[in-house]
Amino acid sequence: MTIHTQQSLSGFIASEPQRTVTESGDARLYVRIGQPHFRRNDDGSFTELDPSFHDLVAYRATAERALDRFQKGDSFVAEGYIRTFTVERAGQVTEAEEFVAKHIGHDTARTNYRxxxxxxxxxxxxxxxxxxxxxxxxxxxxxxxxxxx
Known part of the structure; x- marks a missing residue:
């Protein structure tokens, strides 16, 4: 049997988590996340670059647990997939994307917890x-x- 894998994402919670409800009544988490970036220098050291920011959503029980456990500034690791969609703003149709987290937890490499x-x-x-x-x-x-x- 093969190992089941999905896309993963790590970073930090950049905005206060927001709870909304879907049309079917399911809980939905929305949060802006940041991803740090670094450049490796010729001498082996690293230079920190500006982070990139993205949208993350979760639904149902995953959303409820994340809303209870995460706050702005927390480091996380998530498993899920990228969803692309079109959005219209000011008469312009553009493509947007969000990471849909099916599983999310604190990043043990960057978080102390019990x-x-x-x-x-x-x-x-x-x-x-x-x-x-x-x-x-x-x-x-x-x-x-x-x-x-």
Whole structure:
């Protein structure tokens, strides 16, 4: 089986994230993002160039999670695809593009953070806590007891 890949994008959140709703009622995230650029010099050093700026959108659950977790200035990595479309401004029709993020997270190379796994652990224990005590495994009984259930 081949490895499934998609386009990726990294950069920083350049504007305050905006929440809108699609015609079908789904959550939509819109944000301007910046991408830093560098030029390698002959001596091996790098010169920072001006960043480029682009549009990023996400939909449904990805949009909701990103709206809760990102703010202006955050570094990110996203997976998705580029969508091109035409737009009319002042009577001129031009092509525009946006990156549609299907997955997005903080860039671990540029962000310090702690991972909170309590929701995941609680969700995993949820089924065990609801099961009849005689149907729980020994590990599940210990975990449920530790949680006071």
């Amino acid at each position: 991972v909170d796994r309590t929701r995941r652990a609680a969700r995993e224990l949820g089924d065990a806590a609801c099961a009849a005590p005689e149907r729980r495994t020994e590990r599940e009984r210990a975990d449920v007891t530790a949680l006071g259930r």
